[in-house]
Amino acid sequence: MTDYLKDKIYARFDGKDLNGLCTNLLSQQIMTWPKLRESYELLNKTKIKTIVCNGFTIKIQHNPGRSTSTLADTRPEAIGNRPCFLCLNNLPEKQKGILYRDYLILCNPAPVFYHHLTINSINHTPQEIEMNIGHLMGLSKDLGDSWIVLYNGPKCGASAPDHLHFQAIPRGNTPIEKELTYNKKSVKFSNTSHVSIYYGDSLGRVCLILKGNYIEAIEAAFNRLMEALKSIQKTSDEPMLNIAFFSDMGGLSLIVFPRSKHRPDVYFREDDARIAISPAVIEMTGVIVTPLERDFIRLDAETVESIYKEVSIDKKIIETVLSFMS
Numbered sequence: 001m002t003d004y005l006k007d008k009i010y011a012r013f014d015g016k017d018l019n020g021l022c023t024n025l026l027s028q029q030i031m032t033w034p035k036l037r038e039s040y041e042l043l044n045k046t047k048i049k050t051i052v053c054n055g056f057t058i059k060i061q062h063n064p065g066r067s068t069s070t071l072a073d074t075r076p077e078a079i080g081n082r083p084c085f086l087c088l089n090n091l092p093e094k095q096k097g098i099l100y101r102d103y104l105i106l107c108n109p110a111p112v113f114y115h116h117l118t119i120n121s122i123n124h125t126p127q128e129i130e131m132n133i134g135h136l137m138g139l140s141k142d143l144g145d146s147w148i149v150l151y152n153g154p155k156c157g158a159s160a161p162d163h164l165h166f167q168a169i170p171r172g173n174t175p176i177e178k179e180l181t182y183n184k185k186s187v188k189f190s191n192t193s194h195v196s197i198y199y200g201d202s203l204g205r206v207c208l209i210l211k212g213n214y215i216e217a218i219e220a221a222f223n224r225l226m227e228a229l230k231s232i233q234k235t236s237d238e239p240m241l242n243i244a245f246f247s248d249m250g251g252l253s254l255i256v257f258p259r260s261k262h263r264p265d266v267y268f269r270e271d272d273a274r275i276a277i278s279p280a281v282i283e284m285t286g287v288i289v290t291p292l293e294r295d296f297i298r299l300d301a302e303t304v305e306s307i308y309k310e311v312s313i314d315k316k317i318i319e320t321v322l323s324f325m326s
């Protein structure tokens with residue numbers, strides 16, 4: 001174990017009560033890391049508004065603390081020219097974490113929700129999901145039912161596409177949980193071995209939900225989905241996607257948001273029409289974060305619907321994907 005890693009360990013996961021360790025970590029970090037305390041004070045002051053769109057509801061959060069992430073330059077040339085801020089030797093001095101397998105569980109220094117975690121690989125290895133989907137689901141199992149684990153693809157939301165990381169947030173914060181669980185906004189497409197595939201219905205953005213009781217079966221179905229997406233898009237690269245995963249009484253749910261692009265065209269406007277939002281997994285779950293007050297004020301149902309449609313994969317492609325999988 002390197003000295004860098006030793007220096008960063010607040011606690012080690014030994015197979016028991018990861019949820020409790022995370023609660024203790026947050027308390028400890030708020031006491032000892034002034035930047036985090038300040039971030040949580042700012043989070044308390046964020047403004048939130050609810051927008052009712054055509055068939056679904058979303059929240060807009062005005063959060064100036066997220067400007068670094070929302071406005072991050074993730075082009076390969078920019079990434080190659082900066083020190084990696086998720087590498088152990090570049091973490092803030094006061095930031096400590098829980099050693100969890102080959103990952104370090106840390107408090108996100110720019111939280112969108114109360115108790116927002118970032119889970120970084122202890123190695124500088126690229127952000128990619130196929131090799132690591134089992135880690136993501138295992139982490140969710142160890143955290144328990146009160147968390148959602150999140151993933152951003154390297155080209156659609158990951159602020160460090162060169163360093164493997166997940167996020168975790170407490171259950172109950174995202175509109176899509178309610179839409180899927182209580183409003184039943186999904187249509188069953190097929191049953192394969194131990195996994196049912198659902199298609200998000202009237203949610204304004206394309207999402208697929210793989211549901212089952214066994215991690216291995218969901219992983220196999222996810223791998224088939226990835227192969228189908230790659231084959232149809234004629235690429236060997238990771239298809240653009242965001243992922244949310246949680247478990248509850250109904251079993252395990254892997255929500256996949258296949259994407260066509262990261263940022264909408266309005267992000268790149270150079271006049272007053274520019275809207276500074278960068279849809280990543282949190283936005284796809286229904287919480288749109290904007291660092292600018294003017295965008296918070298002017299975002300409306302029509303704009304949100306148009307942005308969701310623009311950044312989601314074409315519905316026709318996903319219908320072909322589903323037919324490949326059945």
Ligand SMILES: [Zn+2]
Binds near residue numbers: 086087124125162
């Ligand atoms: Zn790194």
